[in-house]
Amino acid sequence: MDLDFPLSSASDDDAGDTPTPPGRAICHAGCGRPSRVCLCPHMPHTPLHTSTTVVVLHHPHALHRNPLSTLPLLARCLANLHLLPGRRLRPSSTQLIPPPSPNPVLLLFPSPAASDLTSWCRSTPPSVRSNPILLLLDGTWKQAKEMHAASLPFISSFAIPVSLPVDSGVDGDSMFESELVVKKEPHKGCLSTMEAVARALRLLEPEGSGAQIEEPMIRVLRAMVAFQSDHLQHRTMKPRVKLRKKKDIKREQEMKRNA
Template structure:
């Protein structure tokens, strides 16, 4: 029988904290150092990540992996893009990642390099947040984006299809509202693949990091039991009446 004496409980060893890798900042069990570039990749494109506060502490956030993998990455914890975030970026052609809207068209990846007209200096802005928060962030940032003539760029998006990445089903780890919504790391990798001189190689390395993260993390996922969809009370009564 377990003793009720508080002193006996205080003598029990404290729970051990997970060991964190000092290089990739991930738990040792899911360390990614073996796939991260030995030296961060140098790109002509500079990457600016506006990091929503709610996303900052998410365990599966991929923006941190970008800062470990690519040299010219700057992150700001903010709910919108500010002019101060663009200091010394004036010589750059600016693009930002977001799907098109009825009022704001977007350039697809296949046309992006031609649109940039082989501009050597490009600033890529990514809003790192959930889909809902990203919409709010882009709306709040419209004034700054317009002031620098930023071009909206997008991956292929199909709002009629549910799911995650439109590229690789194995990369789905966090549920997205529809196909075309991908992680920040994957989206940036696809853009760099389209506009960098050695884009194919860069994209392959970054997607490799993401794929390994998903593979390791998937080993800790618990099986999900699907629950039957509950009808509203009015619908339940309607169905009951039909069955009587």
């Protein structure tokens, strides 16, 4: 069942901070993270204002079941951000992007039909691409693909598919190989939602202001990855129990009986 709700501006409730164990000190007044990994010193003093409206359709499980989700931080970094929980976009989901929209609606997703965002910006006159709406899908890669397929019947008639460069033939980096990767990525060039928004805003914001938006967002993400990497380096990992397939167990039992 879809869990679509009316679109509203991002707030602390929208961000849905990841549940933490009882007794752990939390930075409730700021980033919402455990106090020992507080990111407030790295956050913008006030939410960043953009001419681009960012809309994120996020899977209902994206926040509560993913402690590494960058959405809570993204919600605190951008003023013109809207979070929409659900598994697909449809006409009743939002009033922000009713077709036809007077502003370009860009669907940032690495699909075969997507154009390179840099090329689109270069080939589109500033007057035509002013005040764009940037639409993203947030979830696991499997969830995002399902959300993309489910949303296409509605958005394909008006959304412009764009993407940032992704090399599907090369494995992605891990946080130990890049200071911006939150977890192991499936392909080279795959980005977290927060980094994808930062890179896109660098290109979309007018008069060269994109770099001033991108830099503080990347600074927050870099600090988050540093905390997580340091935690894993000092963590004692227990060996995982190797799961055996039922057919292998059955074969062993038959061999014992035959012996």
